[in-house]
Amino acid sequence: MTTPADLVCKDLTKDFDDFRAVDQVSFEVPQGSFFSILGPSGCGKTTLLRMIAGFQFPTSGDLLIKGKSMIDVGPSKRPVSMVFQHLALFPMMNIGKNVGFGLRQRGVPASEIKTRVGRVLERVGLPGIEDRQVDQLSGGQKQRVAIARCMVLEPDVLLLDEPLGALDLKLREHMKIELKSLQAEFNTTFVYITHDQSEALVMSDNIAVMNKGRFDQIGTAKELYYEPANAFVAGFVGDANKFSGKVMGIDGQRVTVTTNGGAELSAQAMHGTPSIGADAQIFVRPEAIALSKTAPTDNPNTIPRIVDSVLFNGANSMVLLREPQSGETLQVTLPQTGDLLGLGKGDTVFADWDPAQARCFATEGT
């Protein structure tokens, strides 16, 4: 028999007075993996996390941790710990007391608390800071103390509620890598919720994209990025240019769409081909688009466009192109080689992409 997954949710649903925050969510998180729940604010991800932590109770469905149902277990009795959005370190205690809080509640003898607190602080890379006060630490140090405070209890699952949100950009980039290595160090299951797709993409083994209380797709970062299950995932994960229009022709998986602006574009349909005449959306990644100053021969999707503006950002520079007739804009990653470097406002360029790298979805609700 295989060991049960650390965390299993079965048709978990949470109704509030007038709306359904979490709608029949099911997933499994295997031991030792980093699982992210990614979604826009208000999609129900915080409610879901609070149900796992035990602060809210599901309307229906089941929640199992290490194979045991947690439905009637209070937050203080669950083998999960949570790193709060603003960390919730206790300002009235020093760092040693903060980290030792959970052990004190369990009645662990004082001498053992001292050694275990010292050991966990060493593991997060902050040895010997027990006597400092919370406000004497930097943002990144607080983060690590908050994780140490949970990890000292050796929980089965560690929940993280957007803990990087309050940090500045540079530190956030750094902490992403650090969180991932801490997770590897402790080999504990992490469930991480965020609205920042780059956090989820960089750190996670598996990501669930959540929208309006439902999971739209669960997969690895690569799957979500290259094989989005629906229009929401395609638009939410990574940058994408979006065109809406009507399906004009279908050739196997290849769909040709005439956009509302009148341009004719083709793309690959992923899940179910839309019928001719139906409304559809096409998503193209900015980095999948090739630019050239002379018209390429025989490439589909080639339309001459005018440079609207160049958004210089070093290696991540973008160029905004406008189609003269329809006024539709297109965001393209600016190649850092060749003669495209001198591109300026008002120049005409040809943009084209391989239809296999663009995705077409039938517009939802039609």
Added chain:
Amino acid sequence: MTDKSKLGFYLLLMPLMLWLITLIVLPHIGLFMVSISEKIGVREYETGLGNYAVFFNEPLYWRTFARTAFMSIFTTILTLVLGFPVAYYIAKLTRGRTKTTLFLMCLIPFWVSELVRTFGWMILLRETGVLSNFLQYTGVIGGPVEFLYNDGAIMVGLVYTSILFMIVPLVTTLDSLDDSLIEAGYDLGGTGYSIMREIVIPHAMPGIVSGCIVVFMLSLGNYLTPILLGGKDSLWFTGLIYTQFITRFNWELGSAFGFLLLALSSTIVFLGLKLSRQSLTETMGR
């Protein structure tokens, strides 16, 4: 600072200084001078500590003094015990309109004067009052019972008149306690008791101490409530001071009593701050 801004600074400081000097410093100097002058004959005075000696030699005086202090401390503790759950409920367990309404309901009794409120209690507690009649009606007691004119009645009145001054600072400090700290406490395996002791109360400590100081001062200096609810024999120290000034025309002794009361309240507040390891700037400066 330029000369001009200096002038502005002193002009702005003027009303405060005037208020402090004319209404607080000068009267106290005057009272102190009176308190150390002993009457030895008609319009003949001598400087000395005789008035203070009278206080220590007459057991009635210093016993009343001690009794006032202890009852005020007890009132403060009782007000804290009753006010904390109310404040916690308002600050942490209610939101939005309910919170405002509850807070207002605590405030409403204070729109009428203390005299009227105290008379309200007299109507409830007197021999022919509401409580006595109700207990007779339900058969708990056989005949009318006087609930007024005892220490219990004084305590009830003091707690009632001062509880708002405990609830307001408590609600303010508890409001500033982040809910996620309490949740984190539960998440880490804390019980309601341990979270209260290790997280909520340490956080609310400045509010608790400032509430206690205000309530203690109000009780110690209260005149109306002990006299009305405790009757003629209520033996409250402010009553003694009143008697010396108004009934006995003994301003010298009355002033000495006044200074002793000031010393007492300052000492007890100081000890309270030391015991709770709070500083006056921290508790009152919020």
